[in-house]
Amino acid sequence: MAAAESYPADLKYHSEHDWARVEGDEATLGITWFAVDALGELVHFEPPEAGSSVTKDQSYGEVESVKAVSDLIAPLSGEVLEVNERVIDAPETVNDDPYGEGWLIRIRLAEPSEREGLLDVEAYRKVLAQT
Amino acid sequence: MPETLLYTPLHERHVELGARMVPFAGWEMPVQYQGVIAEHRAVRTDGGVFDVSHMGELEVEGPRALELLQATLSNDLDRLEPGEAQYTLLTNEDGGIVDDLIAYRVGECSYLLVVNAGNRAVDYAWLKEREIPGSDVRDVSDDCALLAVQGPRAIERLGLPPARPFTFSETSLDGVEVMVNRTGYTGEDGCELLCMSEDAVRLWDAVLERGVVPCGLGARDTLRLEVCYPLHGNDIGPDTDAISAGLGWACALDKEFEGVETLRRVKAEGPERRLVAFVMKDKAIPRHAMPIEGGGEVTSGSHSPMLDIGIGMGYVPSAMAQPETELTIDVRGRPRRARVVKKPIYKRED
Numbered sequence: 474m475a476a477a478e479s480y481p482a483d484l485k486y487h488s489e490h491d492w493a494r495v496e497g498d499e500a501t502l503g504i505t506w507f508a509v510d511a512l513g514e515l516v517h518f519e520p521p522e523a524g525s526s527v528t529k530d531q532s533y534g535e536v537e538s539v540k541a542v543s544d545l546i547a548p549l550s551g552e553v554l555e556v557n558e559r560v561i562d563a564p565e566t567v568n569d570d571p572y573g574e575g576w577l578i579r580i581r582l583a584e585p586s587e588r589e590g591l592l593d594v595e596a597y598r599k600v601l602a603q604t
Numbered sequence: 605m606p607e608t609l610l611y612t613p614l615h616e617r618h619v620e621l622g623a624r625m626v627p628f629a630g631w632e633m634p635v636q637y638q639g640v641i642a643e644h645r646a647v648r649t650d651g652g653v654f655d656v657s658h659m660g661e662l663e664v665e666g667p668r669a670l671e672l673l674q675a676t677l678s679n680d681l682d683r684l685e686p687g688e689a690q691y692t693l694l695t696n697e698d699g700g701i702v703d704d705l706i707a708y709r710v711g712e713c714s715y716l717l718v719v720n721a722g723n724r725a726v727d728y729a730w731l732k733e734r735e736i737p738g739s740d741v742r743d744v745s746d747d748c749a750l751l752a753v754q755g756p757r758a759i760e761r762l763g764l765p766p767a768r769p770f771t772f773s774e775t776s777l778d779g780v781e782v783m784v785n786r787t788g789y790t791g792e793d794g795c796e797l798l799c800m801s802e803d804a805v806r807l808w809d810a811v812l813e814r815g816v817v818p819c820g821l822g823a824r825d826t827l828r829l830e831v832c833y834p835l836h837g838n839d840i841g842p843d844t845d846a847i848s849a850g851l852g853w854a855c856a857l858d859k860e861f862e863g864v865e866t867l868r869r870v871k872a873e874g875p876e877r878r879l880v881a882f883v884m885k886d887k888a889i890p891r892h893a894m895p896i897e898g899g900g901e902v903t904s905g906s907h908s909p910m911l912d913i914g915i916g917m918g919y920v921p922s923a924m925a926q927p928e929t930e931l932t933i934d935v936r937g938r939p940r941r942a943r944v945v946k947k948p949i950y951k952r953e954d
Contacts, residue, residue: 475639513822514641516907517889517914519938535936537889539640539907540822542936561887 475514475568478506484572485588486597487530487548492572495588500549503576504536504567507601513538515564520556520578527551527580529587534577536564549587551580612657613749613804621818629722631658633821640822644909647790647827648952651755652819653811656796657804660724660745662717662731668738669713676734677707678846678867680856684709689770689787691854693846694719694727699866700842701849703727704834706787708772718750718785718796720836749804753816754794754827761814764795778810789824791831791948826906830950832881832917838892839879839903839917848875848919850947878925879903881947884914888940890933896920897932897939910950916942 484492490508494501509515517537527533532544533553556578560566567575582588592600609632618625623634634655636643646652664673673681679692686709694702703723708716719727724745731741753762762777764784772785783798799807812818825835834840840849845863847855847870857868877900884890890905896918905916920931929944 513636514639516641517887519888537907539826539909540635542889542891 476506476509476570478510479572480505480594480597481572482594484594485548485591486594486600487546487591488597488600489546491546491548493548493588493591494576495549495582498582498585499554499579500551500582500588501576501579502545502548503571504545505597506571507604508543509568509571512536512541512543515567518557518560518564518567518577520561521553523553523556525553526583527553527578529584536567545577548591549580550583552583553578554581555579610658612655613801614655614657614808617805617808618655618818623818623820626821628821629658629720631721633658634818636820636822637818640820640826641909643817643819643823644826646817647755647792647819647823648910649756651753651758651761651794651816652823653808653816654752654754654819654821654824655749655808656752656824657749657801658721659750660719660721660727660743661748661750661798662719662724662728663742663744664715664717664731664739665713665742666739667713668736669715669740672731672734672736672739672741673707673715674859675861676731678855678861679707680859681707681709681715686711687771687773689772689785691770693851693854694730695846695861695863695867696842697863697866699845699847699863699870701836701840701844701846701851702730702842704836704840704851706785708785718798722837747801749799749801749807751797751799751804751807751811752788752790752794752824753797753811754788754790754792755816756793758792758794758816761816762795762811763814777807780807780810782807789833790827791833791950792827826909829904829906829915829917830908830910830948832947832949834879834917835904844879844919845870845875847871848877849879875922877919878922879917880920880925880944881917881949882915882931882942882944883908883911883949884916884933885930885941885943887914888933888935888938889914890916890918890935890940890942895934897934898924900924900931902933908950914942915949920944
């Protein structure tokens with residue numbers, strides 16, 4: 474079942490509807506409920522390779538629903554430590570649990586100070602209100 | 605494109621049901637209600653209903669209606685008795701496909717053409733221009749609503765008697781006068797119900813009350829792609845001919861109609877390229893207009909909800925059209941392998 478709308482307060486957000494869970498010098502990245510709902514049921518995840526670099530504000534991969542393709546925008550820069558294989562095999566995991574089992578990649582931060590530029594949940598909700 | 609989108613008589617119903625509405629061929633149409641995949645599976649396993657009232661209906665009547673249509677449509681209408689229908693093509697002088705449509709022989713001298721929404725004006729003007737004394741073409745689209753009820757249990761749920769594909773009859777369904785056409789665009793058993801616009805809401809409600817699932821254009825597209833029905837504007841068009849598109853079966857090359865010489869020549873010489881169906885070997889979803897290595901192009905591509913892989917159709921040089929040929933598709937810069945398969949891509953195992 475698709476998850477209900479939510480935006481956890483412990484996450485940082487990017488205006489392109491991506492989230493980051495920062496822990497020390499690492500971060501887990503995913504897409505928000507809003508992005509998932511707009512896309513519909515996901516059927517494909519095109520991940521970056523482990524060991525490659527992702528750059529803040531740039532595309533690091535794609536997700537696709539039956540009807541649409543969407544770039545994944547990195548909220549932070551870093552090196553890809555791990556890609557969520559479960560989402561590659563079952564992309565609908567993201568619809569079911571966008572902030573939990575449906576995470577997309579884990580990175581080691583290249584510029585830990587970049588996190589200061591991310592949105593907190595209140596600021597992200599304001600972005601949504603203007604969308 | 606008109607700036608204001610047109611609404612079908614069921615627009616309010618779609619919004620009430622929570623459908624996601626999108627622009628399509630000048631109309632605001634439901635692309636999905638609960639979700640494309642669930643709706644797709646409902647049609648493959650039980651029954652779903654699509655509002656296809658955006659499609660056009662043209663009436664052609666008169667003692668010389670048959671003569672007009674025989675000269676403009678590719679299939680042989682002489683084969684039809686009243687109460688029968690056929691898939692056919694409106695062709696240009698180069699053998700290109702102006703539109704694909706279903707022609708219904710309503711009476712001795714009376715025909716109904718159900719045409720694509722985006723081609724309604726073109727088709728009407730095309731036929732009007734070629735009208736001959738004794739034939740009369742009228743666009744009656746605004747008077748009509750059309751519901752496609754499709755799926756293995758669709759007919760049973762509607763309580764309709766069995767009938768052969770491509771036949772039609774008039775009946776009353778829960779008090780609404782309908783023309784029941786045993787046609788569709790999903791590869792499943794089912795029918796298309798034509799009624800007067802003012803009866804559309806009553807008919808829609810009656811169909812839903814019988815447990816049929818509302819489905820949007822998203823599922824309509826994946827359903828037709830799994831069974832390789834071409835989509836005009838994507839897979840076929842004024843610049844593609846019926847032989848290359850694999851639609852020679854809908855062309856009576858032994859009669860005279862516009863573009864027939866070209867089609868005879870293409871058939872005799874063999875087409876340079878062919879519209880093939882393929883399934884992805886690599887994980888990727890092909891999309892319209894992606895290049896195929898060796899001089900081909902994807903014309904339709906999506907994810908198959910039944911097979912759970914990327915599938916598509918596209919034109920390739922004839923030498924690459926044999927089933928099992930490996931294709932390489934350029935998926936936004938990434939080479940991804942596919943395999944040519946026999947049409948249809950999906951067939952129920954039973």
